Amino acid sequence: MNTLTTPQRLSGLPPGPPARLWGLNHLQTMKPDYLGFVAGLQRTHPDIAHVRVFTERITHVFHPDWVREVLVDQADALIRWERATEVFSISMGQSVLITEGAQWQRQRRMLQPGFAPKRVAGYAELMVAATEQALTALIAQGPSPSVNMDELMTDMTLDVILKALFGTHQVTNPRPVSEAIQTLSHSGISELFKPFSWPLWMPLPAVRKVRHALRTLNQIIQQHIQSQQSTALDDGQDLLTMLRLARDPEHPQLGLSPQELHDQTMVMFQAGHETSATAMTWWSGLIAQHPVVAERLQAEVDTVLQGQAPTPSTLQQMPWLQASLKEAMRLYPPAAVLMTQRTLSDVTVGPWTVPPGHLIAFTPYVIQRDARWFESPHDFKPERFLPGAPEIPRGTWMPFGTGPRVCIGQHFAMMEMGLIGAMLLQRFTLHWPEGAAWPEGDLAVTLRPATPIRLQLQPRNPL
Numbered sequence: 001m002n003t004l005t006t007p008q009r010l011s012g013l014p015p016g017p018p019a020r021l022w023g024l025n026h027l028q029t030m031k032p033d034y035l036g037f038v039a040g041l042q043r044t045h046p047d048i049a050h051v052r053v054f055t056e057r058i059t060h061v062f063h064p065d066w067v068r069e070v071l072v073d074q075a076d077a078l079i080r081w082e083r084a085t086e087v088f089s090i091s092m093g094q095s096v097l098i099t100e101g102a103q104w105q106r107q108r109r110m111l112q113p114g115f116a117p118k119r120v121a122g123y124a125e126l127m128v129a130a131t132e133q134a135l136t137a138l139i140a141q142g143p144s145p146s147v148n149m150d151e152l153m154t155d156m157t158l159d160v161i162l163k164a165l166f167g168t169h170q171v172t173n174p175r176p177v178s179e180a181i182q183t184l185s186h187s188g189i190s191e192l193f194k195p196f197s198w199p200l201w202m203p204l205p206a207v208r209k210v211r212h213a214l215r216t217l218n219q220i221i222q223q224h225i226q227s228q229q230s231t232a233l234d235d236g237q238d239l240l241t242m243l244r245l246a247r248d249p250e251h252p253q254l255g256l257s258p259q260e261l262h263d264q265t266m267v268m269f270q271a272g273h274e275t276s277a278t279a280m281t282w283w284s285g286l287i288a289q290h291p292v293v294a295e296r297l298q299a300e301v302d303t304v305l306q307g308q309a310p311t312p313s314t315l316q317q318m319p320w321l322q323a324s325l326k327e328a329m330r331l332y333p334p335a336a337v338l339m340t341q342r343t344l345s346d347v348t349v350g351p352w353t354v355p356p357g358h359l360i361a362f363t364p365y366v367i368q369r370d371a372r373w374f375e376s377p378h379d380f381k382p383e384r385f386l387p388g389a390p391e392i393p394r395g396t397w398m399p400f401g402t403g404p405r406v407c408i409g410q411h412f413a414m415m416e417m418g419l420i421g422a423m424l425l426q427r428f429t430l431h432w433p434e435g436a437a438w439p440e441g442d443l444a445v446t447l448r449p450a451t452p453i454r455l456q457l458q459p460r461n462p463l
């Protein structure tokens with residue numbers, strides 16, 4: 001691995017492109033194409049770059065050793081950029097994604113057991129049932145339907161998260177729910193570039209849309225919390241029961257307050273479905289574009305499953321499937337940009353010291369396409385993630401983030417995606433429509449395809 005040697009301390013700030021008009025030049029480039037801007041920075045400053053935008057001083061860290069040095073070793077010296085938490089707390093309240101310090105630690109301790117691999121394995125059956133239902137409906141549409149994969153994956157992952165959260169849920173039409181989540185996602189990213197947000201009561205069209213989206217989600221959550229409150233608290237398998245049972249290990253008499261319960265449910269709802277849907281949409285497109293890989297995957301799925309439904313343990317026997325999911329998330333990490341961090345004290349980044357009050361930014365989309373760590377970095381090559389392949393340097397693959405604030409739902413997501421992927425390949429061959437162009441990425445809170453990925457799903461012969 002091309003690691004940097006132990007650095008000599010350097011004074012001043014890391015190098016970076018000049019700021020003209022106090023950084024207006026940077027703002028103008030980053031606003032329409034943030035990922036293009038950061039990729040450009042990395043080309044001229046491969047390991048670290050400093051950018052000034054008005055009063056903010058932002059250090060972009062690209063070298064994987066330094067990413068870990070900051071996010072793993074010095075997490076206590078960071079809080080999330082206030083503007084981001086302000087924007088996201090509009091929909092996610094004071095949940096574990098938003099809070100900091102002792103409040104975050106307490107919430108994370110309480111939620112963590114519900115996301116341990118063993119507990120997560122308990123959701124496999126409902127994930128399989130939700131996928132089965134959606135795929136059976138597709139087969140009923142007849143041969144080779146042209147399917148909008150974003151819609152299919154969104155519907156499936158929404159069904160999964162609703163069932164995981166609420167047990168046998170009663171949301172008859174999930175489309176308004178996924179539209180509400182996307183509205184919040186789009187509004188979130190555009191708000192980040194503004195100095196303030198209009199209050200929710202303002203009679204402006206954009207605010208009205210956000211208000212409507214929030215009302216849709218709040219109603220569903222409240223309705224389920226209330227209907228669960230009338231039932232006994234047994235050790236149910238759903239996430240909402242887990243949240244209601246969660247106790248602070250240091251104060252076992254204390255659970256989550258009603259507001260916290262609502263906010264945590266909301267964050268699971270949002271963080272737990274759009275991300276997986278996005279990852280699976282890109283994955284399906286990549287599989288359709290790479291028929292040789294697709295054949296390899298189908299052979300693996302057929303051999304291991306022998307026509308049966310997948311389980312958490314059979315998924316472990318499918319290294320190609322796991323590798324293809326990892327490779328898809330390397331090229332298209334759903335969280336293409338991590339939440340920018342504010343330094344509370346001096347933070348060491350390689351040879352540099354970033355003083356308190358600065359911002360530090362991490363962009364998995366750019367870090368994961370660095371030719372120093374990934375040969376032919378823009379190509380889809382799942383074999384890089386197969387057991388026995390050359391080791392991938394730590395800190396270069398981070399679709400779930402890293403350090404203490406790593407995604408709490410990563411095992412849930414990997415299992416869900418594996419089950420959906422295996423069942424899809426078991427039943428269909430995915431074809432890329434002739435002449436269709438590969439879509440650009442559209443950065444909302446997640447990185448979605450800018451134009452829909454539509455595939456021909458050809459039903460396979462019964463096994």
Ligand code: HEM
Pocket residue numbers: 096097098108267268271272273275276279333334335337338339340398399400401404405406407408409410412413
């Ligand atoms: C492919 C699917 C997923 C991806 C790529 C993903 C990615 C991420 C990333 C990158 C972070 C850290 C954000 C940051 O530091 O800026 C995060 C945090 C989080 N994720 Fe996920 N996530 C996925 C699925 C899920 C699922 C299924 C759930 C829950 C059911 C979930 C719940 C959360 C929560 C609650 C946090 C905040 C953790 C904290 O701050 O302590 N995610 N996720």
